[in-house]
Amino acid sequence: MNQLIVKLLFAAAAATSAASAHAQMIIVSSNVKASEISKSDLKDIFSGAASTAGSTHVTPILLKAGPVNDEFLSSYIGKSDLAFRTGWRSLVFTGQATMPRSFESDEAAVDYVAHNPGIIAYVSKTAPHDGVKVITVK
Amino acid sequence: MKRLLTGAFAVLFAAAVPGFAQTVDDLNIQIHGFATQGFLYTTNNNILTTNSSDGSPNWFEGVVNISAQPTPKLRVAVQGRFESFGNATNQISLDYANADYKVNDFLGVRFGKVKSPSGLFNEMQDIDPSYMWSLLPQSVYPIGSRNSVLSHFGGVVYGRVRLGKHLGKLEYRGWAGQRVLNSGDGYFVPQVEKGLILPNGFSVPVSGAALRWKTPLTGLTLGISDYRQQHGNALLQYPAFGLSGHETIEALTSPNFFGKYERGRWMLAAERSRVPATVTIALTGVPNSNIFFDLRSWYAMATYKVTDKFTVGAYNSQAFDRRLPPGPAHYQKDWDVSGRYDFNQFIYVKAEQHFLDGTVLSYDTNLNLGGLKPTSKLTILKVGVSF
Numbered sequence: 411m412n413q414l415i416v417k418l419l420f421a422a423a424a425a426t427s428a429a430s431a432h433a434q435m436i437i438v439s440s441n442v443k444a445s446e447i448s449k450s451d452l453k454d455i456f457s458g459a460a461s462t463a464g465s466t467h468v469t470p471i472l473l474k475a476g477p478v479n480d481e482f483l484s485s486y487i488g489k490s491d492l493a494f495r496t497g498w499r500s501l502v503f504t505g506q507a508t509m510p511r512s513f514e515s516d517e518a519a520v521d522y523v524a525h526n527p528g529i530i531a532y533v534s535k536t537a538p539h540d541g542v543k544v545i546t547v548k
Numbered sequence: 549m550k551r552l553l554t555g556a557f558a559v560l561f562a563a564a565v566p567g568f569a570q571t572v573d574d575l576n577i578q579i580h581g582f583a584t585q586g587f588l589y590t591t592n593n594n595i596l597t598t599n600s601s602d603g604s605p606n607w608f609e610g611v612v613n614i615s616a617q618p619t620p621k622l623r624v625a626v627q628g629r630f631e632s633f634g635n636a637t638n639q640i641s642l643d644y645a646n647a648d649y650k651v652n653d654f655l656g657v658r659f660g661k662v663k664s665p666s667g668l669f670n671e672m673q674d675i676d677p678s679y680m681w682s683l684l685p686q687s688v689y690p691i692g693s694r695n696s697v698l699s700h701f702g703g704v705v706y707g708r709v710r711l712g713k714h715l716g717k718l719e720y721r722g723w724a725g726q727r728v729l730n731s732g733d734g735y736f737v738p739q740v741e742k743g744l745i746l747p748n749g750f751s752v753p754v755s756g757a758a759l760r761w762k763t764p765l766t767g768l769t770l771g772i773s774d775y776r777q778q779h780g781n782a783l784l785q786y787p788a789f790g791l792s793g794h795e796t797i798e799a800l801t802s803p804n805f806f807g808k809y810e811r812g813r814w815m816l817a818a819e820r821s822r823v824p825a826t827v828t829i830a831l832t833g834v835p836n837s838n839i840f841f842d843l844r845s846w847y848a849m850a851t852y853k854v855t856d857k858f859t860v861g862a863y864n865s866q867a868f869d870r871r872l873p874p875g876p877a878h879y880q881k882d883w884d885v886s887g888r889y890d891f892n893q894f895i896y897v898k899a900e901q902h903f904l905d906g907t908v909l910s911y912d913t914n915l916n917l918g919g920l921k922p923t924s925k926l927t928i929l930k931v932g933v934s935f
């Protein structure tokens with residue numbers, strides 16, 4: 411009985427750990443010098459409040475609505491997709507920003523980052539990512 | 549000033565856009581817009597510019613925005629608006645037309661016709677999809693005269709500074725230029741209804757600065773802004789009596805103090821402002837007429853996200869004109885409860901109930917010829933689409 415309880419506890423802990431691990435990675439163009447970024451800076455960049463990673467000017471791009479997008483916004487920005495896009499529209503209509511480009515798939519986002527300088531994006535952790543740099547979030 | 553800015557803007561736009569071997573996709577040309585339709589009903593008095601005591605659906609605005617980003621640091625954008633609001637109908641206006649060059653996070657500059665970044669909500673007060681209310685607190689953001697503070701021809705310098713690991717970040721804005729109002733602007737409606745016309749509109753130099761401290765306490769922003777308007781003078785005509793002269797507004801400063809706290813599903817905000825003004829109407833052969841007001845205003849608001857799509861909120865907004873004798877005509881107190889439902893990222897509806905006490909704001913004398921009752925309830929329904 412005790413062994414069963416211990417096994418159940420281990421299983422629950424493993425499940426919790428898997429759920430809390432982020433299912434996406436942050437990628438940047440190869441010219442971006444930074445190799446890591448703080449969660450606060452990442453939030454500022456994807457909210458339109460900042461545009462520098464390390465010392466490089468960066469432009470964020472987005473994925474269209476989906477699990478990877480929703481989890482990124484929930485984990486790093488603290489907003490739903492609806493609130494996030496409303497926030498960007500507010501910046502657009504007040505003349506403070508241009509809406510980030512949105513891509514249909516990980517592949518399209520990775521391809522855009524690989525072929526354009528100064529881009530930052532999030533894609534699924536399992537997505538192939540040749541030609542781009544993965545940075546860690548502190 | 550307008551010509552200089554228009555020329556500079558045109559040169560920059562011309563240099564940035566077609567001269568480069570860029571595709572349309574490279575320029576990241578985007579078109580966005582929104583439209584709203586509102587309905588107002590009041591139990592007493594006709595509010596703003598509408599016949600609301602009969603129920604008025606005459607509140608429509610449509611906005612179209614076109615922007616391009618030829619390089620990562622350079623943006624150009626133009627936004628136009630069509631607005632029909634009660635007896636202020638069919639007004640087409642330019643919200644802004646500007647170029648923005650952001651050197652880095654510390655320094656950016658925007659010039660052309662630009663939004664004036666004062667207070668907590670000034671830049672977005674005419675952007676309905678941005679907030680949950682149908683009417684922002686009228687004590688600080690009166691919709692009838694919002695054009696007089698929304699934008700100016702000139703520039704804005706902006707940026708943000710890290711204050712250190714434990715001190716947060718400081719955002720700054722500094723702006724200067726010329727504010728140009730036409731005779732039909734909401735600010736001048738009371739005198740236009742009395743037959744006093746400003747044939748050339750009113751143009752006056754303005755400047756200001758704002759600081760927003762993103763404090764180390766996550767979600768808490770504290771700020772201060774100060775708006776300065778220089779002495780202004782404009783040609784005035786009184787056609788009914790064949791008179792002409794000048795209207796003068798003395799130099800004024802208008803400070804705002806504000807704070808906002810966002811945590812989880814909650815947003816709390818408060819703001820205080822003061823607008824003191826001295827206006828002189830001088831018509832040839834007639835004694836000068838002086839108008840003084842000193843409006844002290846504040847509000848406190850709270851919103852709560854019930855679900856991702858449904859938000860509720862309430863605010864209390866109060867304004868007092870210190871120059872008027874005590875009584876309902878010298879103040880307005882407004883309790884508001886509101887709800888907003890977003891069907892998706894394109895369509896939303898809003899419902900709002902106001903409990904108004906006092907008449908110093910929001911009323912057009914010509915629409916209330918029988919006199920104003922001191923209290924009223926106002927119901928607003930609104931539907932909006934944006935893309």
